[in-house]
Amino acid sequence: MPDEQRPRRRASVRPNAVGAAVVALAADRSDRLGRPLEVLDLGGGTGGVAVALGEAGHRVTVVDPSPDALAALTRRARESGIEGLVTGVQGDGDSLAEVLDGRVVDLACCHGTLEFVDDPETTLRAVAAALAPGGVLSLLVSGRLAVVFAKALAGEFDQARSALRHPSGRWGPTDPLPRRFDPDEVEALLARTGFTVEQSRGIDVLRHLVPAPLVDSEGDRAAVAELDELLVEVAGSELLRILGHGLHVVARRD
Numbered sequence: 001m002p003d004e005q006r007p008r009r010r011a012s013v014r015p016n017a018v019g020a021a022v023v024a025l026a027a028d029r030s031d032r033l034g035r036p037l038e039v040l041d042l043g044g045g046t047g048g049v050a051v052a053l054g055e056a057g058h059r060v061t062v063v064d065p066s067p068d069a070l071a072a073l074t075r076r077a078r079e080s081g082i083e084g085l086v087t088g089v090q091g092d093g094d095s096l097a098e099v100l101d102g103r104v105v106d107l108a109c110c111h112g113t114l115e116f117v118d119d120p121e122t123t124l125r126a127v128a129a130a131l132a133p134g135g136v137l138s139l140l141v142s143g144r145l146a147v148v149f150a151k152a153l154a155g156e157f158d159q160a161r162s163a164l165r166h167p168s169g170r171w172g173p174t175d176p177l178p179r180r181f182d183p184d185e186v187e188a189l190l191a192r193t194g195f196t197v198e199q200s201r202g203i204d205v206l207r208h209l210v211p212a213p214l215v216d217s218e219g220d221r222a223a224v225a226e227l228d229e230l231l232v233e234v235a236g237s238e239l240l241r242i243l244g245h246g247l248h249v250v251a252r253r254d
């Protein structure tokens, strides 16, 4: 691609494993298309992924209902010098057609959002409609079994049982997450809404399992993070897919 179109790659805050994977996915897609990408980040919040993608030269539209998150996103984009590439719009899955106004995107991110929407299937259909044919979805959802294990290992046996039995994987009425997912459920949902799953991996297994009092120094935190990264390298393991605190799925719009 011509140099002026080649996405800029600038040093940023070290992205987390999913952020780094999405930036790499975008670079690959961009090289294939020969231009920077149009990206939708639904529920993009304060822009952890959006700013990293903007710094790589892609044009990102973040749709999120929270004005506070969008204000933080705008501030971060300005501080990174990419306010022209990252746009925040207040809205949700229902607003996508209006926000995009006939445009389609090459990549859609939906990270930590499906837990909060009214109906995940309706939201995924709206995301599919926003994607160009062959466009890519990066979906990150919270896993049910991770919280069951974490609660049981912390001695919270009633909460562990609730998370296991509750239809939405909630551990109790004060659980901040409205919904968690099982891997097979996510993949069935994606198949119903017009996606083909290309990659599905569990992330952050140990960070949420090791009881907090056992991780009391920077060295411990670094050791657990390193172990989690090593576990991610063996992605494809069914154990990780099921036990990950997060399930990261890359799917292609049919």
Ligand SMILES: C[S@@+](CC[C@H](N)C(=O)[O-])C[C@H]1O[C@@H](n2cnc3c(N)ncnc32)[C@H](O)[C@@H]1O
Binding pocket: 042, 043, 044, 045, 046, 047, 048, 063, 064, 065, 066, 069, 091, 092, 093, 110, 111, 112, 113, 116, 117, 118
């Ligand atoms: C856990 S945060 C995730 C933020 C960001 N995607 C990330 O990975 O750091 C969930 C985000 O979803 C947004 N949200 C809540 N309900 C939503 C909805 N119905 N549609 C779109 N986004 C929603 C929240 O405002 C919040 O920014």
